[in-house]
Each structure stands twice: as C-alpha cells, then as structure tokens.
Amino acid sequence: MTKAYQLFILALVVLAAFLGGITYWLICGNATQLFLPYGCDLQFAPELCGGISLRGTMVSVLFATLLTLGFWFVRVQLKVFLSERHLMIDARERMAFADAYVSLLRDKDNADGAAEQGLIVYNALFRPTSDGIIKEDGGLDPSLSAAISKFLAK
Numbered sequence: 001m002t003k004a005y006q007l008f009i010l011a012l013v014v015l016a017a018f019l020g021g022i023t024y025w026l027i028c029g030n031a032t033q034l035f036l037p038y039g040c041d042l043q044f045a046p047e048l049c050g051g052i053s054l055r056g057t058m059v060s061v062l063f064a065t066l067l068t069l070g071f072w073f074v075r076v077q078l079k080v081f082l083s084e085r086h087l088m089i090d091a092r093e094r095m096a097f098a099d100a101y102v103s104l105l106r107d108k109d110n111a112d113g114a115a116e117q118g119l120i121v122y123n124a125l126f127r128p129t130s131d132g133i134i135k136e137d138g139g140l141d142p143s144l145s146a147a148i149s150k151f152l153a154k
Contacts, residue, residue: 004084008077015070022063034059090129097124 025031035056040049101121 004077004081008074008081011070011074011077015067015074018066018070087129094125097121 035053036049037051037053038055039045040053098121101118104117
C-alpha cells in the first residue's frame with residue numbers, strides 16, 4: 001500500500017510542479033512571442049501580427065495533452081491506492097475472524113460453541129472479494145443515437 005500511496009503523491013507533486021512551471025513561464029518568461037504568428041514584430045511589422053499562430057496552437061495542444069495525461073495518471077494512481085487500501089482492510093477483517101475462531105477452538109470450555117460458529121467464520125473467511133477498484137459508468141457514447149437511448153433509459 002505504501003508504494004501506491006508514494007506513487008500517488010509523486011504524481012501529484014510532479015503535476016503541481018508542471019503546472020507551476022508552465023504558469024511561471026507564461027507570466028515571467030518570454031512566452032508571448034511563442035503565441036504570436038511567425039514573422040510578427042509589434043514594433044516594425046504590426047500588420048503581420050493578425051491571425052492565428054500555428055506554432056502557438058501546437059504548443060497549446062501539447063500542454064493540454066500533457067496536462068490531460070497527468071490528470072489521468074493521478075486518477076489511476078488514486079484508484080490503485082484506494083483499491084489496495086480496501087483489500088488491506090478486508091484482509092485485516094479476515095485475520096480478526098481467523099484469530100477469534102482459533103481462540104474459540106483453544107478454549108476447551110467452549111468447544112461446542114466453536115463448532116457451531118465454525119460455519120459463520122468459514123463463510124466470513126472464504127467470501128468472494130472484489131479487487132476494490134472503483135467501477136465507473138462509461139463516459140459519453142461516441143454515437144448520438146446511443147447517447148440519446150442511454151439518456152432516455154434513465
């Protein structure tokens with residue numbers, strides 16, 4: 001569990017550092033030149049400064065893609081951490097059941113009670129367990145007809 005938690009915290013720190021670096025670069029750096037069209041010089045050729053910059057658009061798309069991947073990775077790490085936490089709590093419960101049953105068996109005065117409660121303990125110990133990963137509803141359907149039918153089914 002500690003490895004999943006460490007990866008989750010590391011992903012958060014890296015994402016925060018990336019966002020902080022991008023913000024610092026945009027505010028304090030010379031990033032405005034990157035978003036202007038090629039050949040634009042506000043002092044000597046202001047007529048070239050109209051329009052959309054392909055270079056700026058590409059940089060914006062790259063940053064948006066990296067940010068999306070970063071958020072996705074943080075989300076996956078959170079799910080893995082919560083899954084491992086869930087399984088650890090389930091294992092502790094089963095260990096407590098097993099310890100209680102063993103102590104019942106060791107008690108010679110309560111041997112009949114332990115035999116009666118054995119089925120309850122066995123069912124608790126050997127019950128099926130999910131992996132703990134939180135399931136999601138699927139996102140939006142790619143086709144309009146499927147999205148409408150899903151909306152109407154609710």
